[in-house]
Amino acid sequence: MGSHGDLPGNLPAETTSFVGRRRELSEARNRFLNARLVSLVGPGGVGKTRLSLRLGTQLRRNFPDGVWLVELAEVPEPALLAGAVLTALDLREQGAVDPAAALARHVKGRQLLLVFDNCEHLTRPVAQLTSELLKAGPDLRILATSREPLGLVEEHVVPVPPLELPDPYETDLARLGLNEAVQLFVERAGAASGHFGLTPDSRVPVVELCRRLDGIPLAIELAAVKTRAMSLEQIRSRLDQRFALLTQGSPAALPRHQTLEAAIAWSYELLDGDERRVLRQLSVFVGRFQVEDVEAVCLGAGSPAGAADVLFSLVDKSLVIRDRTAGAPCYRLHESMREFAHLRLLESGETEQVYARMAAHYAAKCGQFAAEGRYRLAGWLAWTEIEADNIRAVLDLLVRSGNPAAVDLSVSLVYFWITRATSEGARRFDALLARDEGIAHPWALFVRGFLAVLQNDADVALRALERGIDAARGSDGPLLAQLLAMASIAATMSADSVSARRHLQAAQRIVDRIDDVGAALMVHQAVAMNGFLDGDPAAVLAAAAPGASLSRSIGDEYSLVMMLLNHGFATLQLGRAGEAEQHFREALVLARELDDRVAQCYLLGGLGCCAARAREPRLAAQLFGAAESLQEEAGATLNAGIVRALTPAKATAAAMLGTARFAAETAAGRSLGRGAAVQLALHKKPAAAVGAVAPSGAGVTPTPLGRRELEVARLVAEGCTNKEIGARLFLSERTVESHVRNTLNKLGFSKRAQIAAWVSAGIP
Numbered sequence: 001m002g003s004h005g006d007l008p009g010n011l012p013a014e015t016t017s018f019v020g021r022r023r024e025l026s027e028a029r030n031r032f033l034n035a036r037l038v039s040l041v042g043p044g045g046v047g048k049t050r051l052s053l054r055l056g057t058q059l060r061r062n063f064p065d066g067v068w069l070v071e072l073a074e075v076p077e078p079a080l081l082a083g084a085v086l087t088a089l090d091l092r093e094q095g096a097v098d099p100a101a102a103l104a105r106h107v108k109g110r111q112l113l114l115v116f117d118n119c120e121h122l123t124r125p126v127a128q129l130t131s132e133l134l135k136a137g138p139d140l141r142i143l144a145t146s147r148e149p150l151g152l153v154e155e156h157v158v159p160v161p162p163l164e165l166p167d168p169y170e171t172d173l174a175r176l177g178l179n180e181a182v183q184l185f186v187e188r189a190g191a192a193s194g195h196f197g198l199t200p201d202s203r204v205p206v207v208e209l210c211r212r213l214d215g216i217p218l219a220i221e222l223a224a225v226k227t228r229a230m231s232l233e234q235i236r237s238r239l240d241q242r243f244a245l246l247t248q249g250s251p252a253a254l255p256r257h258q259t260l261e262a263a264i265a266w267s268y269e270l271l272d273g274d275e276r277r278v279l280r281q282l283s284v285f286v287g288r289f290q291v292e293d294v295e296a297v298c299l300g301a302g303s304p305a306g307a308a309d310v311l312f313s314l315v316d317k318s319l320v321i322r323d324r325t326a327g328a329p330c331y332r333l334h335e336s337m338r339e340f341a342h343l344r345l346l347e348s349g350e351t352e353q354v355y356a357r358m359a360a361h362y363a364a365k366c367g368q369f370a371a372e373g374r375y376r377l378a379g380w381l382a383w384t385e386i387e388a389d390n391i392r393a394v395l396d397l398l399v400r401s402g403n404p405a406a407v408d409l410s411v412s413l414v415y416f417w418i419t420r421a422t423s424e425g426a427r428r429f430d431a432l433l434a435r436d437e438g439i440a441h442p443w444a445l446f447v448r449g450f451l452a453v454l455q456n457d458a459d460v461a462l463r464a465l466e467r468g469i470d471a472a473r474g475s476d477g478p479l480l481a482q483l484l485a486m487a488s489i490a491a492t493m494s495a496d497s498v499s500a501r502r503h504l505q506a507a508q509r510i511v512d513r514i515d516d517v518g519a520a521l522m523v524h525q526a527v528a529m530n531g532f533l534d535g536d537p538a539a540v541l542a543a544a545a546p547g548a549s550l551s552r553s554i555g556d557e558y559s560l561v562m563m564l565l566n567h568g569f570a571t572l573q574l575g576r577a578g579e580a581e582q583h584f585r586e587a588l589v590l591a592r593e594l595d596d597r598v599a600q601c602y603l604l605g606g607l608g609c610c611a612a613r614a615r616e617p618r619l620a621a622q623l624f625g626a627a628e629s630l631q632e633e634a635g636a637t638l639n640a641g642i643v644r645a646l647t648p649a650k651a652t653a654a655a656m657l658g659t660a661r662f663a664a665e666t667a668a669g670r671s672l673g674r675g676a677a678v679q680l681a682l683h684k685k686p687a688a689a690v691g692a693v694a695p696s697g698a699g700v701t702p703t704p705l706g707r708r709e710l711e712v713a714r715l716v717a718e719g720c721t722n723k724e725i726g727a728r729l730f731l732s733e734r735t736v737e738s739h740v741r742n743t744l745n746k747l748g749f750s751k752r753a754q755i756a757a758w759v760s761a762g763i764p
Helices: 022-031 048-062 078-088 099-107 120-136 180-193 203-212 217-228 232-246 255-269 273-282 291-297 304-316 335-348 351-372 377-400 405-412 414-419 422-435 442-454 458-472 478-493 497-513 517-534 537-554 557-573 577-594 597-613 617-634 640-657 659-671 674-683 707-717 722-729 733-747 752-760
Strands: 002-004 037-041 067-071 113-117 141-146 155-159 321-323 330-332
Touching (some): 022 048, 022 155, 067 078, 078 120, 099 120, 113 120, 120 141, 180 217, 203 232, 217 232, 217 255, 273 304, 291 351, 405 422, 405 442, 414 422, 414 442, 442 458, 497 517, 517 557, 537 557, 557 577, 557 597, 577 597, 577 674, 597 617, 597 640, 597 674, 617 640, 617 659, 707 733, 707 752, 733 752
Parallel strands (some): 037 141, 037 155, 067 113, 113 141
16 A cells, blocks of 8 residues: 555545644654654644644655554544554454554564554553554654643653634735635635635635634634635624524533534534434444445435435535545545534434434345355455444444344454454454353354464364354254364364364265355365365365365355465475466465455465475565565464475575575565565566675675664765764664664774765665
């Protein structure tokens, strides 16, 4: 994922001009020269998010591993915090590793800037995670936005107050136009109406509006948008009425909060009845939403189609934001707008009905996902990535109310759990099954066992699957067959060959009597996986070949990836590396489409084995390094069959390259991004080894310097002082001095001039 050219990161593109905040931008940039944690702190609506995005954009070239925005406003509880950061970093919670531990491993050795936006409702857990990540990653920097500081010793706070108010007695338009609040109003009004400017006639009402709105950017922008249809005098008179009404309601509230609420309330009251109703009902959506969601959940002008029309009207009025970060058209509410709208929903008496419609809508959509996911998985997974926060909100609602539909909804998300959120899925099923301990939920027990198998936890898998088998006894149908087949895999993992064989035979007897694709594929997978774990390639081929054929015929891409993976490792074990490579490459293309990170990890390793067999040791070493990096990222566990293939292949590549060069090439592979690693595997063009000098006519010779030391060395060669290097790399002068000293020691030099000469001799 990249937000600016080839630079990694996920910062969204700016859709409107950035106005003002020169002092805050400069102060925050300067703080990062000596600080690793900077917090932008101010009240709601002052533009902390927009300021953080502009700052991240300005700093992005100082962070080669990316600037990553983590939006926390939609994270409802501390348990989901680390998973939200993983998702923002385009990582997956697919393995058994704790998400916080996976994050700590990921930031180690990387030059990242994380932007934690809207921390105020999770202050303590964000502070704890921030502290852990800063300890794990010496080159990590974190920028936080919040209504209050995180309270960490290492935190540097940059206050973000409202914009400076214009002087009501200033008559010079040029000087008045330098005021940031006036600039913002004029800029947004011009964009809204197409012809607005600061004139002698508009001077007084513009200044009064900015002052009465206390310089709060959100309030100013909401007022400026109204110039599309209203004169400045009309806006000013209506705003006066709304202030008089709202400031009497809560004398305990801070004036700025009163002002912001008044500005939103004023915009809300200008809407017609249908617009107000849809806007307040939109507040049930926790994150992004799509048109079909609005049509199902919100009642517009008498029909679902009316709700969509009203949505577009609200977008045009700048009350709903068009979210352009997803592949499909979707929308969201600004945090302050959502809070306001939800209060109006609570007052309306509609809350129960709207949440009921929301639960019914997502239950139906997830049921459709369960029915169609096997055959249209990539599209449905893309849908869940947009809707995940709303689905979680519905799940939490059902769990809190004790609604048994929570189990069915969780089961219908099986493909989401196994490819996107394995640890979260396991945690949710554990809670559901513990709550309903006396109730038989065989499908839920199957999914829980499946997740445990993916996490390489045979004991948990067997407990869940044995319970599921007992609950499904008597049905003698597809579910029992799948439970038995999955239990056979878990038994093989725990070295219980007798139970594995018994379960598999029972599953096969059922499949022989029924016509069910899912059960047949699960039995094929069990036979292949058991053979793979036991080191029996003939057994693997006997099941994987027909399993792949069946998967391909029905369009089941997830099963096809698994079958091709098993088939590839079996043919590799039999010495048919060329055939194995074909299977691995086909599977890797599919795994990339599904964004299955664990499968990609295994396949990169398999293709590394093929490269070693083909006497391409550089390619092999880089693929092994890329697989190791992805294994850590995804929290994947290598099973016995994969380890059995990787160990001799790595030894072969190391023997051909030599220990030092093998290490350098492996490091080069580890430094590749996931996309680049997949491209390397599919197109077989090895990258230059990290930190290597390549003299003419020679191979790649590893340098003893780390990445940060190399950066410092290059700047030394440019003639920069330690202070100048620190400013360029956002390091303290003392840290730069330490890097220079380490570089001199590692290279056996005594002078900076020797470092410069060494760089000039050929450091890439």
